Amino acid sequence: MSRFITAAVAVAAVAMLSGPARAADAEQGGVLAKRWCAACHVVAADQVRGSTQAPPFSEIARKPGFDAGQLALYLLLPHPRMPDMNISRAEAADLAAYIAAQH
Ligand code: HEC
Numbered sequence: 001m002s003r004f005i006t007a008a009v010a011v012a013a014v015a016m017l018s019g020p021a022r023a024a025d026a027e028q029g030g031v032l033a034k035r036w037c038a039a040c041h042v043v044a045a046d047q048v049r050g051s052t053q054a055p056p057f058s059e060i061a062r063k064p065g066f067d068a069g070q071l072a073l074y075l076l077l078p079h080p081r082m083p084d085m086n087i088s089r090a091e092a093a094d095l096a097a098y099i100a101a102q103h
Contacts, residue, residue, distance in 0.1 A: 022090065024068070024090075024094050024096065025094045026094065026100070026101045027098075028098075029093075029094035029095045029096070029097050029098025029099070030043075030098045032087075032091055032094060032098075036085055036087075037057075039051070040053070040054035041054045041055065042056035042057065042058070043057045043102075044102075045102075053081070057099045057102045058103055060099055061100055061101070062103045066100070068093075068096040068099070068100040069096070071095075071099060071100070072093045072096035073092070075087060075092040075095055075096065076089060
């Protein structure tokens with residue numbers, strides 16, 4: 001658990017130090033999602049199916065309290081039952097912007 005907190009603090013520190021964020025690019029996020037996430041998640045309306053365990057991105061975007069900024073941070077941390085994809089902060093923001101546009 002403390003490793004998780006350390007990682008979260010590190011992510012927040014990097015986020016603060018790296019200056020003005022460039023605008024998240026949902027289109028680029030879509031390209032990344034199809035490449036990295038579509039094996040398990042349904043990432044677009046025209047995708048037939050992902051794995052039954054992973055929630056479709058449209059469902060994630062419709063959750064109450066959904067927040068693209070929090071999602072981008074979530075994507076930077078390792079989480080259970082998903083491979084650690086080691087994505088950059090900009091890539092996480094792009095993916096979050098893409099997911100936010102799926103509802
Ligand atoms: C190997 C399969 C796999 C891949 C690849 C994968 N995921 Fe997941 N993902 C899962 C599973 C399974 C869950 C459900 C985890 C759980 O319920 O504990 C999940 C959960 C999530 C959640 C949390 C959903 C929620 O509402 O709590 C998000 C957000 C997410 N994935 C985003 C992504 C993104 C973005 C990518 C691509 C960069 C990705 N995933 C790639 C399997 C995968």
